[in-house]
Amino acid sequence: MSRKLRVGVAGYGVGQGHIYALQRLADQFEVVAICDIDEAKLRHAADGHNISATTTDFAELCARDDLDVIDICTPTYLHVAQTLQTLAAGKHVICEKPVAGSLKQVDELIQAEAESDRRVMPIFQYRFGHGLQKLKLLVDKKVTGQAYLSTVETAWRRRPAYYAAPWRGKWETELGGALVTLAVHAHDVLYYILGPAKSVFARAKTMVNPIETEDCISASLEMANGSLASLSVTTGSAQEITRHRFCFSGLAAESNIAPYQNTSDPWTFTGDSPEISERIESTLARFEPLPEGFEGQFFRFAQALQQNTELPVTLLDARVALELITAVYHSARTGRPVDLPLGHDHPLYAGWQP
Ligand SMILES: NC(=O)c1ccc[n+]([C@@H]2O[C@H](COP(=O)([O-])OP(=O)(O)OC[C@H]3O[C@@H](n4cnc5c(N)ncnc54)[C@H](O)[C@@H]3O)[C@@H](O)[C@H]2O)c1
Structure with missing residues (x-):
């Protein structure tokens, strides 16, 4: 095993969860x-996690010569500048989502990463839940067949207290x-399972809280693979759930509905014939679980750096996610479907903020 990656964490909100995960992976990481x-x-934070070095100044964190990685968990509007600052300081970056506020900005990050000898990993920790990883295995082993229709529900509850943090609920x-x-x-x-969309029609409204930004969305997608998908999002659901349902020619896959753990077990996979059900069973018998959530993403990050392979989440993954966001906002505002991918000449390329 090579030397541990020495990490500096910036921002102690969700950063707390990152530190717990990094400290659980004590063979791979040391939070310095x-x-x-x-x-x-x-x-x-320092007392709770037994970390002796602290600073209130991000530039000071970047200037330390005992760090390999800076893990950016600060409010969203700081992510681009702090990522560039970290790369300029010669360190790898882990950055919370969203990494950027526009396609233009994420393209700048992609260029900055390419010009450096360091790597940038955006956070998408839900990819690594065991239920979803099982579906990924079934897709990779070609058990699923053709994708027909998918539904994605993010029905969460956010009350006024959530928007008390002054940076929340505002476009800027x-x-x-x-x-x-x-x-x-x-x-x-x-996207992780099916790849990106090629067309989006969406409606967006603010109904649940008195905020600038939207809190309810309904969107209809045609995916590049030809299948259809519908997305629904609200912060006004008295019962909080997240649900994914994928309907393929060979099987139907349905997640559990735990709002913040729905990619973990249990998922149900129903084969369209006894033969396919047998293939599902024999394929999943070979499933080898790795860590999940933040821990799962950091574990794979350390492996990728060590083996010089692709990161578990890349800036290109963040880019297609930002492209979908851009298309949803554009469709909701124009009342028209939007075709993807979006060119550099798209009116919202430099930002979707109104
Ligand atoms: N992946 C996930 O599941 C997940 C969950 C929650 C939040 N997030 C993302 O994480 C980011 C932070 O969200 P949060 O909920 O933790 O917010 P938060 O407001 O709870 O915490 C942010 C922390 O950053 C600190 N901070 C602000 N400016 C700073 C600076 N210049 N340098 C260092 N620290 C600074 C604040 O004092 C605060 O402690 C957001 O981008 C959010 O989208 C991701």
């Missing part, structure tokens, strides 16, 4: 330093609403 502009949080700082911040995970799961 933590940064937050809120001194009380910083002290609490959260960069978007439920589409950008919440449903981006479930939509990435769809």
Whole structure:
């Protein structure tokens, strides 16, 4: 095993979950330093995780010569500048979603990564749930057949307290609403299994909370593989669920509905014939579970760096997710379907913010 990756974590909101995961992977990572502009949080984090090096200054974190990776868990509007700053300091980047607020910005990040000898990994930790990984295995082993129709529901509940954080609910700082911040995970799961969409029609509204950005979305997609998909998103669901349902010629796959763990087990896979059910069973008997969630993504990140292979989530994955977001907003505002991919001359290429 090569030397552990030494990590500095910036932002102690969801950063707490990152640190727990990194510290559980003690053979691969060491969390050396933590940064937050809120001194009380910083002290609490340092004590709670036994991390001695702390700073309130992101530039100081970047300047440390004992770090291999900076893990950016700060509010969304800081991600692009801090990613560029980290690459310029010669360190790998892990960055929370969304990495950027436009296709133009993500293209700048792709270029900056290519010009550096470092790597940038956006976070999409839901990819690594065991239920979803089983479906991925069935797809890779060609058990699923042709994709017909998929449904993705992100029905969560966000009350006014959630929007008390001053950066939330605003175009300038959260960069978007439920589409950008919440449903981006479930939509990435769809793309992870089926690839990107080629056409989108969407409606978006703000109904649940008095915020600038949208909190309800309904979208109809035609995927590049020819199948159809529908997305529904709300922050007003008294019962919180996330659900994925994939209907293929060979089988129907349905996730559990735990809102924040629906890609984990259990999923149900129903074969369209006894023979296919047997193939499902024999394929899944060979499933080898790896860690899930943040831990699953970081585990694969360390392996990819060590073996010089593709990262488990790339900037190109983030780019297609941002392209879908751009298309949904454009369709909702124009009332027309939008064809993908979007060119550099698209009116929202430089940003979907109104
Ligand atoms: N992957 C996931 O499941 C997931 C879950 C929650 C949030 N997120 C993403 O993580 C990001 C942060 O969200 P959150 O809910 O943790 O927000 P938060 O407001 O709870 O935490 C952000 C932290 O960053 C700190 N901060 C602000 N400016 C900073 C700076 N310049 N340098 C260092 N620290 C700074 C704040 O003081 C705060 O402690 C967002 O982009 C969000 O979309 C992802």
